[in-house]
Amino acid sequence: xxxxxxxxxxxxxxxxxxxxxxxxxxxxxxxxxxxxxxxxxxxxxxxxxxxxxxxxxxxxxxxxxxxxxxxxxxxxxxxxxxxxxxxxxxxxxxxxxxxxxxxxxxxxxxxxxxxxxxxxxxxxxxxxxxxxxxxxxxxxxxxxxxxxxxxxxxxxxxxxxxxxxxxxxxxxxxxxxxxxxxxxxxxxxxxxxxxxxxxxxxxxxxxxxxxxxxxxxxxxxxxxxxxxxxxxxxxxxxxxxxxxxxxxxxxxxxxxxxxxxxxxxxxxxxxxxxxxx
Amino acid sequence: xxxxxxxxxxxxxxxxxxxxxxxxxxxxxxxxxxxxxxxxxxxxxxxxxxxxxxxxxxxxxxxxxxxxxxxxxxxxxxxxxxxxxxxxxxxxxxxx
Numbered sequence: 001x002x003x004x005x006x007x008x009x010x011x012x013x014x015x016x017x018x019x020x021x022x023x024x025x026x027x028x029x030x031x032x033x034x035x036x037x038x039x040x041x042x043x044x045x046x047x048x049x050x051x052x053x054x055x056x057x058x059x060x061x062x063x064x065x066x067x068x069x070x071x072x073x074x075x076x077x078x079x080x081x082x083x084x085x086x087x088x089x090x091x092x093x094x095x096x097x098x099x100x101x102x103x104x105x106x107x108x109x110x111x112x113x114x115x116x117x118x119x120x121x122x123x124x125x126x127x128x129x130x131x132x133x134x135x136x137x138x139x140x141x142x143x144x145x146x147x148x149x150x151x152x153x154x155x156x157x158x159x160x161x162x163x164x165x166x167x168x169x170x171x172x173x174x175x176x177x178x179x180x181x182x183x184x185x186x187x188x189x190x191x192x193x194x195x196x197x198x199x200x201x202x203x204x205x206x207x208x209x210x211x212x213x214x215x216x217x218x219x220x221x222x223x224x225x226x227x228x229x230x231x232x233x234x235x236x237x238x239x240x241x242x243x244x245x246x247x248x249x250x251x252x253x254x255x256x257x258x259x260x261x262x263x264x265x266x267x268x269x270x271x272x273x274x275x276x277x
Numbered sequence: 278x279x280x281x282x283x284x285x286x287x288x289x290x291x292x293x294x295x296x297x298x299x300x301x302x303x304x305x306x307x308x309x310x311x312x313x314x315x316x317x318x319x320x321x322x323x324x325x326x327x328x329x330x331x332x333x334x335x336x337x338x339x340x341x342x343x344x345x346x347x348x349x350x351x352x353x354x355x356x357x358x359x360x361x362x363x364x365x366x367x368x369x370x371x372x373x
Contacts, residue, residue, distance in 0.1 A: 156315060
């Protein structure tokens with residue numbers, strides 16, 4: 001059972017609902033990073049692939065297993081997808097030294113038709129990743145966009161895009177529908193990133209530390225504008241509210257009456273109306 | 278100048294709404310002259326122009342403006358691709 005004090009809090013969860021990802025720096029000790037990095041380079045990471053297995057059975061002795069069983073990492077995963085997640089797949093993504101990547105923006109879905117449930121993907125950077133080495137690009141707030149995988153490759157730049165620039169041991173935890181892209185590696189060193197996809201096996205409701213579930217700052221986080229949404233900003237906020245309702249179990253949650261207003265279809269007939277009906 | 282020595286440059290500007298003066302929220306550039314090669318997504322942090330009108334003032338010709346469509350019934354709150362895609366072109370001379 002994940003340590004409650006290590007789980008995400010409600011403000012962090014709201015940030016996840018807004019942006020579609022969370023970043024945690026230096027989660028993994030450097031020595032363990034080096035061991036995991038070696039497994040990616042020498043291919044050891046491939047030996048334990050068991051699609052659809054309980055994730056607890058994957059990498060039983062490998063350094064990568066130790067990475068994802070660190071108490072804080074387990075607690076973050078628990079907060080997002082609950083206990084006993086199912087292993088989907090992983091890949092040790094390599095961008096060789098001096099590689100031009102070209103068009104690569106995509107979403108990892110043919111079409112994810114689930115309304116609220118979601119998978120989690122992680123990007124674990126086992127080595128220092130300066131901007132020149134081309135760490136993963138994320139587009140914050142793109143996780144509600146229902147697009148077909150690589151159809152968005154025409155898009156080269158989006159306002160507010162985030163490049164992964166980090167030290168070894170940093171992990172990004174992201175909603176599997178976030179738009180992302182590999183980038184060019186202009187350094188003389190190969191760059192690795194471990195991507196891991198996990199599926200929830202329980203309903204994703206109140207899995208985090210909910211002691212602050214009534215914090216008024218949650219509404220502010222969920223209502224914050226992301227510039228590239230432009231005129232679709234309000235619809236994005238409404239989608240966030242729907243997801244928050246699902247995650248919190250509070251079906252009446254709302255901000256600024258966005259849903260309350262359009263869900264308001266009163267059928268009660270006032271007595272003064274009766275004479276004219 | 279002979280027509281064959283001209284090459285097309287395409288600039289895709291994605292705006293926040295249908296107004297040609299609205300702010301650019303995304304952009305792509307494809308260079309038919311071969312002089313500028315696209316490195317990778319997300320390498321540029323500042324859009325080349327503030328708006329489509331701003332680009333027109335710099336000589337870009339508009340090839341396409343987005344069509345405004347009402348959502349299908351039941352899909353009013355569904356979001357997907359960037360909605361306001363404008364395609365612009367310039368013709369540039371190449372050597373030789």
